Amino acid sequence: MVKGYLAFIFHSHLPYVRHPEHTQSLEEKWFFEAITECYIPFIRVFQGLEKDNVDYSATFSLSPTLLAMLEDSFLQERYVGYLSRLQLLAQKEEERTANDPAFSPLARMYRERLDYTSYIFNEKYGRRLVTAFRELLNGGHLELITSAATHGFLPLLGVQKEAIYAQIAAGVEYYEKIFGSIPRGIWLPECGYDPGFEEILGELGLHYYIMATHGVLYASPRPKYGIYSPILTPGGLAAFGRDPETSAQVWSAKEGYPGDYNYREFYRDIGYDLSLDYIGEFLHPNGLRSNTGFKYYSITGPENHKEPYNPQKALEKASEHAGNFLFNRQKQVEYYGEIMDRPPLVVAPYDSELFGHWWFEGPQWFDSLCRIISQNQDTIKMITPGKYLELGYPLQVSTPNASSWGDKGYNEVWLNGKNDWVYRHLHNAAKKMTALATNFPRAEDILKDALNQAARELLLAQSSDWPFIITSGTMDSYAKSRLMSHLIRFLKLERQIWENNIDISWLRHLEATDNLFPHLDYHLFQSLNETIAVEKDKLMGAV
Amino acid sequence: MHPSSREFLDGGEHLPLYYGEDQLVLLPRDPYWLFTYWEISMPTRQRLEFETQNKWEAFKLALRVHRFDMDNSGKESQFDIQINSFSDNWYIKAGVPDRKYQIEFGYYLPENVFQSLLTSNIASTPRDRLSDVIDENWQLPDWQARRLYWRISRINLSSMEILAKER
Numbered sequence: 001m002v003k004g005y006l007a008f009i010f011h012s013h014l015p016y017v018r019h020p021e022h023t024q025s026l027e028e029k030w031f032f033e034a035i036t037e038c039y040i041p042f043i044r045v046f047q048g049l050e051k052d053n054v055d056y057s058a059t060f061s062l063s064p065t066l067l068a069m070l071e072d073s074f075l076q077e078r079y080v081g082y083l084s085r086l087q088l089l090a091q092k093e094e095e096r097t098a099n100d101p102a103f104s105p106l107a108r109m110y111r112e113r114l115d116y117t118s119y120i121f122n123e124k125y126g127r128r129l130v131t132a133f134r135e136l137l138n139g140g141h142l143e144l145i146t147s148a149a150t151h152g153f154l155p156l157l158g159v160q161k162e163a164i165y166a167q168i169a170a171g172v173e174y175y176e177k178i179f180g181s182i183p184r185g186i187w188l189p190e191c192g193y194d195p196g197f198e199e200i201l202g203e204l205g206l207h208y209y210i211m212a213t214h215g216v217l218y219a220s221p222r223p224k225y226g227i228y229s230p231i232l233t234p235g236g237l238a239a240f241g242r243d244p245e246t247s248a249q250v251w252s253a254k255e256g257y258p259g260d261y262n263y264r265e266f267y268r269d270i271g272y273d274l275s276l277d278y279i280g281e282f283l284h285p286n287g288l289r290s291n292t293g294f295k296y297y298s299i300t301g302p303e304n305h306k307e308p309y310n311p312q313k314a315l316e317k318a319s320e321h322a323g324n325f326l327f328n329r330q331k332q333v334e335y336y337g338e339i340m341d342r343p344p345l346v347v348a349p350y351d352s353e354l355f356g357h358w359w360f361e362g363p364q365w366f367d368s369l370c371r372i373i374s375q376n377q378d379t380i381k382m383i384t385p386g387k388y389l390e391l392g393y394p395l396q397v398s399t400p401n402a403s404s405w406g407d408k409g410y411n412e413v414w415l416n417g418k419n420d421w422v423y424r425h426l427h428n429a430a431k432k433m434t435a436l437a438t439n440f441p442r443a444e445d446i447l448k449d450a451l452n453q454a455a456r457e458l459l460l461a462q463s464s465d466w467p468f469i470i471t472s473g474t475m476d477s478y479a480k481s482r483l484m485s486h487l488i489r490f491l492k493l494e495r496q497i498w499e500n501n502i503d504i505s506w507l508r509h510l511e512a513t514d515n516l517f518p519h520l521d522y523h524l525f526q527s528l529n530e531t532i533a534v535e536k537d538k539l540m541g542a543v
Numbered sequence: 544m545h546p547s548s549r550e551f552l553d554g555g556e557h558l559p560l561y562y563g564e565d566q567l568v569l570l571p572r573d574p575y576w577l578f579t580y581w582e583i584s585m586p587t588r589q590r591l592e593f594e595t596q597n598k599w600e601a602f603k604l605a606l607r608v609h610r611f612d613m614d615n616s617g618k619e620s621q622f623d624i625q626i627n628s629f630s631d632n633w634y635i636k637a638g639v640p641d642r643k644y645q646i647e648f649g650y651y652l653p654e655n656v657f658q659s660l661l662t663s664n665i666a667s668t669p670r671d672r673l674s675d676v677i678d679e680n681w682q683l684p685d686w687q688a689r690r691l692y693w694r695i696s697r698i699n700l701s702s703m704e705i706l707a708k709e710r
Contacts, residue, residue: 220674410573
């Protein structure tokens with residue numbers, strides 16, 4: 001008998017990074033590493049589960065900027081080059097380690113993984129990984145959801161309702177363009193929520209969103225089941241709260257699984273360990289050392305001494321940890337089951353990019369977990385938020401609490417002494433965009449192109465990644481320059497539009513560079529007050 | 544120059560410091576703190592200087608912070624923060640979670656009469672604990688509710704925190 005449900009949410013997002021002006025870009029490498037080490041390993045796990053008829057469920061959010069990068073032919077071409085360089089390195093590594101019984105099996109493992117990656121990316125899906133996700137979506141086990149268009153941190157953009165509407169509507173529309181249906185759920189960037197934008201979420205046909213624990217726990221009226229049942233929000237959506245136990249088990253610095261001594265050590269990479277004569281040609285042309293993904297050691301212990309990585313032992317550990325995770329869920333739902341008059345739902349959201357990339361064995365762990373859940377027991381059942389809502393439990397009506405999953409739980413990561421200056425610019429730009437969209441309701445040709453590009457530049461400036469990176473302090477000059485460039489380009493377009501003096505050749509270069517969301521429609525930024533007024537007029541006319 | 548380069552696309556331009564528009568914007572940071580930024584445009588400054596025959600630097604500027612009462616029927620309290628003429632943003636220790644706030648930007652006339660120039664949007668501080676509002680149709684027996692909230696908060700917050708907050 002099912003005593004409780006378990007919903008995994010993997011949130012996948014990268015900011016839109018695309019630099020044709022550089023021969024190689026460190027920032028594009030974030031994306032390439034995520035494809036190789038995270039998205040394709042996940043696809044492999046999901047496909048393996050489907051092939052073996054494992055009754056698993058999971059939810060994958062694909063942020064619109066990530067989708068746009070996966071669909072961009074320039075980045076696909078660059079990834080092909082990146083991957084073939086890694087395959088070349090893999091060959092060299094097999095030769096270099098040929099006589100080393102500890103390392104040569106590892107070099108072979110990496111070579112085989114890269115060959116498989118190339119097969120999936122190039123041959124099976126013709127460079128379009130979204131096809132793999134569409135197949136999985138159709139398979140019925142994986143639920144896909146969207147996020148805000150460029151992952152804007154909505155609570156701090158919310159002074160202009162139009163900015164929130166445009167972020168969410170553009171995200172929903174782009175998802176629909178790619179997958180052919182409206183997503184049921186949305187991942188609010190950084191779980192950033194404010195009751196002020198409930199109405200907008202409801203208007204766009206979404207059924208649910210995911211929140212930080214205290215977003216649901218501190219909802220009002222007080223939620224009877226805490227976070228172990230979703231609540232029904234004023235906008236008519238279901239809000240699902242994050243379970244803190246499942247996140248601690250995976251991410252706690254002290255007792256988290258990824259720190260197990262048998263797992264692969266992230267911080268020992270041949271990009272740092274081998275001589276520049278050998279490895280230099282595989283690093284960035286600026287000569288800086290960086291990760292290659294070839295890592296030969298296990299965590300071993302707290303000291304600097306590291307033993308060679310043993311994949312077999314690590315795999316056994318991953319399956320042991322999966323068993324431990326399931327055991328803890330069984331105990332957890334027993335506990336809450338005694339309190340609740342319905343099976344508790346445990347919602348476990350994670351950043352996808354940490355699986356495979358940082359926790360190398362993470363996808364394997366998830367694979368083992370799905371298999372033991374489907375085979376050896378019937379107390380815990382995996383589910384997606386969408387399927388949970390279909391079970392039809394009545395939901396308590398309650399207004400969630402403003403919150404985020406960032407440090408300290410509210411807005412401070414995105415609003416502090418290092419990055420607070422960005423909001424003056426973001427708010428003014430959004431105000432100007434709404435003025436443009438409202439004043440030019442029926443633009444054509446060049447004017448329309450300029451308005452659409454202005455909307456793109458504003459959305460790009462609004463990414464939560466820029467203030468986040470500025471706070472974290474590494475790569476902050478990149479984040480600042482991206483933010484400022486998009487705002488400068490927006491302001492220049494805005495001026496040219498009002499002055500009826502659009503520099504067409506510059507506009508075309510801008511469109512070719514900041515080229516995400518080709519079908520973006522600037523009307524998304526129209527004043528919401530105006531829209532309501534127009535609709536009322538129509539109503540009056542109809543009467 | 545590569546047509547996708549910053550040099551070409553940004554054309555050597557910089558972000559403006561200000562937008563030439565009077566504005567006062569209020570944002571919540573967390574249950575206890577607010578952030579505000581503002582702009583008093585040049586024409587407004589010049590008008591005020593002309594009207595009062597005072598240099599802008601000599602104005603006694605202040606933010607007046609209003610807190611709404613619990614059921615939002617009116618403003619229950621206010622306090623002023625004196626600011627200098629070259630600031631353009633401020634962190635405000637609002638202190639009370641789960642409340643609406645609104646601020647005014649203005650200056651003191653002689654005899655400390657506050658003259659308001661700009662009024663902000665309304666911003667709400669988030670709750671930092673369980674809501675006191677209970678729907679009687681959605682209520683657990685007390686001892687069960689304690690078991691539920693205790694375990695959730697054990698990890699998210701320390702149990703001491705939740706117990707302190709419960710009282």
